[in-house]
Each structure stands twice: as C-alpha cells, then as structure tokens.
Amino acid sequence: MTTLPQNRNVNFTGSNALYNKAGTLKGARVVASRTTLNKIKNSQSSTNNVRAYQVAVTNRGSVYYKVVTYDGAYRGWIYGGKSVASIAGGVTQYTTFKNQGLSTLTAAQQSATYKIANPGTANNGTTVTYKQPAWTQYKVGRAITDSTPYASTIFKIDQVGTRTRENDQWVHIYDVNNANSPANGWILMSGLTQAQAPVADNAIQINLVDPSNNSTIVKSVTITRSGATKGTNFGYYSNGGWTISQSDLASIQNQIRAALSGTNYSLDSLTTAQIAQIAQTNFGSSTNLVANKIANIADNAVRINLVKPDGTILKYTDWSKSGVAKGSNVGLSASGNTLWSLYSGDQSSMESQINSALSGTNFQLNTNSNTLNSTQMDAIARGTYGGQVYINVVPVSSATSTITPYVFSLNQSSPLHPVSGSSVTTKIELADPNNPDKPFNDVPGNLTTAFVQNIVTHAVGSETGTSAQNKAIEAVNGVNKAIYDAAIQEYALSNLNFNGFKGQSGSKWGITDLTGSLLVNNLWYIHSPNFPVFSLDGQNKVQDPTISNITYSFDIVNTGGAITGTYGDPAKVVYDASPFNKIPEVTSTNK
Structure with missing residues (x-):
C-alpha cells in the first residue's frame, strides 16, 4: 500500500x-x-x-x-x-475543470474592466475569489474570505474555463493596480459587473444587460443634454407618472437599436416602466435596462428589422447565405469609403426579400424607390450572421384613382355615356375624342324667350286652331329636348372633388372602398348645370322659362356590383338620371 x-x-x-x-x-x-x-x-x-x-x-x-x-x-x-x-x-x-484561456470571451469582454457585483463573505462562487474554481481541486479553497475591502477594486480577466459537472463559467481575475493582490483568483462570471467610466455631469448612461445575468453589460449608450445639472432627473413627472419627451424617447430608442445592431440582443420598444426608470435617472449616473436575447436566428442568417418613421418595428425578415460563419460580417469595409458595402449579388437578393416582406404593408424601402440606399446597405453590411440589424422604411406614396362619371339614362340612344364637368381641368376617360360631347352652350341660337317664340311662329306658319296648337307644342318640346340632351351630358362642377379616392399605389380596391369615398367626398349625387324649360300660353305664346336641372344618383347595379380596381387607375362610376328625371315635355297649352 x-x-x-x-x-x-x-x-x-x-x-x-x-x-x-x-x-x-x-x-x-x-x-x-x-x-x-x-x-x-x-x-x-x-x-x-x-x-x-x-x-x-x-x-x-x-x-x-x-x-x-x-x-x-x-x-x-x-x-x-x-x-x-x-x-x-x-x-x-x-477532468474537473476545463481551462479555455480567453477563447470563449468576446473582444469586448477581454478588454473590459470589472468589479465584484456583491461584495461580502458568502461562500457561493460569486462573492469571494478562489485559488482554484470551487470544488475542482481537493482541499484547495478560497483566496479571500471577505471581498468587502475590494468593493471598489478594478479587475480584468486573464483566464476562463468551465467546471465539468455544472458547465458554469469561471474566470480568473486580477487587480489592474496590484498584481499581488490577495483578491486575485477565480470567481463565477455571473459574480462580476462591468466597471463603468464616470458619467458626465450633463449625461446619463443606459446599460443594456443580459436577461439571465444583470451584471453582464451587453452595450451602453450615453444620452447627453446641453446645460443639464448633475443630480437632476432626466425626465419629468406628469399625470401621476414619470415620463420623457417624445423626441428623447425616439432618440434613445434609435441609439439602443444602433448599439445592439449586430448582437444577439434586442430592445425594440421601451415599456412604460422602462421609460419611467430612465426619466428618474439623475444626470451624472447610469441605469440598467434588460435587453432581450434573440432566438431562432440561423447561424447563416441576419435578421433585418424594418423600422417605421415613428420608431416602431413594422416587421422583420431573415436573409440567409450559404457557406458563411456565425459572427462574420454580412458585408465588407471598402477601402477609402467610410460606408460599408454589400458583396456582389447580395443586394438584389436582399431587396427582393425585403420588398416581398413589405408587400401589402403600405411601406417601402425609400420614397419612389424599392432599392436599398447607401445608409441602409451600410447598416446591413456591418451586421453579423446570427445577429440582427435595423433599417428605416417609409410610407408608400398614395395613388389617386380619379373618378370618371358616366350617366345611365334610358332617354339616350346609348344608355351609358360619359359626362363632363364645367371648369374641370383633370378628367380621365372622357368621351371618345372622335365624337366629343356636345357642350351645353353649343345649342343653336340665343335661348331667349323671343328666340324660342320665333321658332314657334315659324313652325305654326299659317296653321290655325288645333293644328296650330300642335305645331307650337311640337316646336317647344323640340327646343326643350335639345336643351335636355345637352344638359344630360354635363354636370355642374360645384367644387366637386373627383380626385379624393386614394390608396396605396398598385393595391386593389373594392366596392366598399369606392362607396366610402363617394360618401366622404359628397359624390353620391351630382347635378347637371341649370337649364331653361319653355312653355306656351293659350295663344301659343312662349312663356318665360322655368329653371331646372337633372339629379344623377350613384347606380351600383349599372356600375358593376362587385366592382374592383387598382389604385392609380381611373375609377368608372355610373350615375342614373332616369328614376328622377324625364325630358321636359309640353302636352298642352297653359290655360
């Protein structure tokens, strides 16, 4: 033995x-x-x-x-x-412990400085340091039994490893100001918090921390306000709660997204509680906000978040590429150019996928363009596979479907014909240019009572009695019909807006969209210009005319029932005059 x-x-x-x-x-x-x-x-x-x-x-x-x-x-x-x-x-x-050097730490973690998060005497792996990671060497214990005296000590990490059974991460730390400090030793990574540089008196610092370990700072953003006084609140108290201005909120949200771009974390919108937390933060100090760990992004994909002008996320799309490694940049930094670029062939593929995601959302990549601009490409190119980026999108420019009025009338040789409006400068689908509508003022002659009387007198000639009366009635009705036929081909402009029917360019509209626009723009009914109607007295003398007009009512049946169209193309609307109007007709002389 x-x-x-x-x-x-x-x-x-x-x-x-x-x-x-x-x-x-x-x-x-x-x-x-x-x-x-x-x-x-x-x-x-x-x-x-x-x-x-x-x-x-x-x-x-x-x-x-x-x-x-x-x-x-x-x-x-x-x-x-x-x-x-x-x-x-x-x-x-x-093997009780696997020493991994520094290979499992990011460059930022390797260069960062740390403090012990909760100084004290607890023998729990997170409070004091150990000569070796706890329970990995027989009878090899703590380096110090109380870390309270080292609460303000700044440490750096020079070794990293995991215990085999727990698979937890331990780091070896050393005092940057004392290489022989008794506190130098091993501690759980979760027992450290990043040491922060002093925050300027007129600024606050927002630390974005890991949800599983609030001592791990993923990124930090600094918000500066000119003229601010140290110790005063960043926000203000209003209506029973702490809040901040909308401009500050938008600025902070944009800075947070920019800081987290390319990481495996996100914080796309701030809750009321988080806004209140920021509002109560004093200038010259910092506050921690928990970031969200991103899940379900493939190692060879980058998540492209599409941000609306109000700062909210519209949606996202994951663009992937074969043969790339997780953590590698999506694009490249071109020599002599401050903006990053995308690799050849990637841009068109991304644009196609993004435009597909934007389809039907009423948003597009850029005003009058469905292509990425240099700023958007720079943001994506700087991202890494397995992470996410943010780019701004803009509302789609609305398109107008100009309403073209048609009249359905049984009194016409063709029951459906277009009508035009006086002083309308923009009309689509007017009458056939080879057969233009006859304007009202082209009715022959000067339509005065005397002029019509001349027509009647000429028609009656030498006739007397009933024959003369019938000739006079026929002549007056002929004049009235000519006037009516001219009037029914026009409508009175009366400040009507036929260009109020708008929607997303290229998208479809239906009958409910059209009828809603007609109601809102007071186009359910339109009217012809006023016109004179002549009559006769007992001696076949032409009376001074009465004034009339034709009322046209929207006719959904003759418009087409299940009517639909595309915004940007003309919208054909049919009005019906026949139920409400008829050709003015004199049937006998007035007694």
Whole structure:
C-alpha cells in the first residue's frame, strides 16, 4: 500500500462498489454500493468530485485505489484494474475543470474592466475569489474570505474555463493596480459587473444587460443634454407618472437599436416602466435596462428589422447565405469609403426579400424607390450572421384613382355615356375624342324667350286652331329636348372633388372602398348645370322659362356590383338620371 506519487482526480464507472478495505481481505464491508456510486458519477455538483490518493496491489495482482469524495461523504477502496500504470475498473480519470484561456470571451469582454457585483463573505462562487474554481481541486479553497475591502477594486480577466459537472463559467481575475493582490483568483462570471467610466455631469448612461445575468453589460449608450445639472432627473413627472419627451424617447430608442445592431440582443420598444426608470435617472449616473436575447436566428442568417418613421418595428425578415460563419460580417469595409458595402449579388437578393416582406404593408424601402440606399446597405453590411440589424422604411406614396362619371339614362340612344364637368381641368376617360360631347352652350341660337317664340311662329306658319296648337307644342318640346340632351351630358362642377379616392399605389380596391369615398367626398349625387324649360300660353305664346336641372344618383347595379380596381387607375362610376328625371315635355297649352 503506497501513496500515489501524484494524487489524481477520478470518477466512478459504476461497475464496482466501494469497500473499507482493499481486495478480498477478511472483514471488508461495503462503504457505498454500485447504485450510490452511479449517482455520484452522474452528479452535477462538483462537491461529488473524487480524489484517488493511495494505491494497493493484492497478492493476486489486483490494483485498488483509496478514494474520497470532495465533500468527504464517502471514503474507501475500489478496484482499479491490474496495473498501477493505468487506471481501470471501477474508476476512470476525470477532468474537473476545463481551462479555455480567453477563447470563449468576446473582444469586448477581454478588454473590459470589472468589479465584484456583491461584495461580502458568502461562500457561493460569486462573492469571494478562489485559488482554484470551487470544488475542482481537493482541499484547495478560497483566496479571500471577505471581498468587502475590494468593493471598489478594478479587475480584468486573464483566464476562463468551465467546471465539468455544472458547465458554469469561471474566470480568473486580477487587480489592474496590484498584481499581488490577495483578491486575485477565480470567481463565477455571473459574480462580476462591468466597471463603468464616470458619467458626465450633463449625461446619463443606459446599460443594456443580459436577461439571465444583470451584471453582464451587453452595450451602453450615453444620452447627453446641453446645460443639464448633475443630480437632476432626466425626465419629468406628469399625470401621476414619470415620463420623457417624445423626441428623447425616439432618440434613445434609435441609439439602443444602433448599439445592439449586430448582437444577439434586442430592445425594440421601451415599456412604460422602462421609460419611467430612465426619466428618474439623475444626470451624472447610469441605469440598467434588460435587453432581450434573440432566438431562432440561423447561424447563416441576419435578421433585418424594418423600422417605421415613428420608431416602431413594422416587421422583420431573415436573409440567409450559404457557406458563411456565425459572427462574420454580412458585408465588407471598402477601402477609402467610410460606408460599408454589400458583396456582389447580395443586394438584389436582399431587396427582393425585403420588398416581398413589405408587400401589402403600405411601406417601402425609400420614397419612389424599392432599392436599398447607401445608409441602409451600410447598416446591413456591418451586421453579423446570427445577429440582427435595423433599417428605416417609409410610407408608400398614395395613388389617386380619379373618378370618371358616366350617366345611365334610358332617354339616350346609348344608355351609358360619359359626362363632363364645367371648369374641370383633370378628367380621365372622357368621351371618345372622335365624337366629343356636345357642350351645353353649343345649342343653336340665343335661348331667349323671343328666340324660342320665333321658332314657334315659324313652325305654326299659317296653321290655325288645333293644328296650330300642335305645331307650337311640337316646336317647344323640340327646343326643350335639345336643351335636355345637352344638359344630360354635363354636370355642374360645384367644387366637386373627383380626385379624393386614394390608396396605396398598385393595391386593389373594392366596392366598399369606392362607396366610402363617394360618401366622404359628397359624390353620391351630382347635378347637371341649370337649364331653361319653355312653355306656351293659350295663344301659343312662349312663356318665360322655368329653371331646372337633372339629379344623377350613384347606380351600383349599372356600375358593376362587385366592382374592383387598382389604385392609380381611373375609377368608372355610373350615375342614373332616369328614376328622377324625364325630358321636359309640353302636352298642352297653359290655360
């Protein structure tokens, strides 16, 4: 029986029990059964790490190791094979801690400085430092038992590793001002908080922290206000709560998005509580806001968030590319250019995907353009695969469907014909240019009572009695019909707005959209210009005319029922005059 020349960390295989004596010596009893050793083997607590510190070889050549669990709960002998040169049988060599150097830390974490987040005496891995990560070396304990004196000490990290059982991250820290500080040692990463540079008297600092460890600062943004006084609140109290101005809110939200762009975190909108927290922050100090960890972004994809002018997120799209590595930049920094660029061929693919995502949203990439501008490309190019970026989008310019009025009238040779309005400067789909509408003022002659009387007199001629009366009535009705036929092809402008029917350019509209526009713009009814109506007295003399007009009512049936169209194209609207009007007709002389 000898002491091992070098104590070894081992773990149980579960194939043998633990005895109080080595080999088959008389009186040996079981200290721990195979079941117990299996539980220790699979434990996720480093207190169940095992140390082998003695070895014995029986007269039959069997090797036994004396072992002890780190917490001292179990100690005894276990079969270890047939040779002291290699451990076998009931135990196997085991690594309690994997030192990873600095490979698992980002460049920002490596360059950052830290403080112990909760100084004190607790032996919990996060409060004091250790000579080795806790329970990874047998009987190797704390470096200090009280970290209170080091509450203001600034540390940096020079080693990183994980405990095998817990898979938690431990870091070795050192005092940047004292290489021999007793506090130098190992501590859980979650026990540190980033040390902050002093905040200017006229500024506040917003630290964006990891949701699982509020001591880990992902990014920070500084908000400066000219003329601000240290110690005063950034925001103000109003209507029973703390708040900030809309301009400050938009600025802060944009800075947060810019800071988190390219990371695996987001904070796309601030809650009322977070706004109140910022409002109560004093100038010259900082506050922490929890950022959200982004999930479900493929390693070869970048999430492109589309931001509306009011700062809210419209939606996002994940653009992916084969053969790229997570964390690598989407684009490149071109020599001699401060703006980053996208690789050849990527821009058109991104634009196609973004435009597809924007379809039907009433937003587009840029005013009068569905292509990325240099600022948008710069933002995307600086992003990294597995992360996200933000670009601004703008509302789609609305398009006008000019309403073109048509009249449906059984009194016309063609029941459906376009009408025009006096003084209307913009009309679409007017009458066939080869057969223009006859304007009202082109009715022959000067339509005075005397002029019409001349027509009647000429028509009656030498006739007398009933024949003369019929000739006079026929002449007056002929004049009235000519006037009516001219009037029914026009409408009185009367400040009507036929250009109020608007929507997203290229999108479809339906009958409910059209009727709603007609009601809002007072176009359900339109009227013809006023026109004279002549009559006769008992001596076939033409009376002074009365004034009339034609009322046209929107006719959904003859318009088409399930009518639809595209914004930007003319909207054909049919009005019906027949239910309300008829050609003025004199049937007898007035008595």
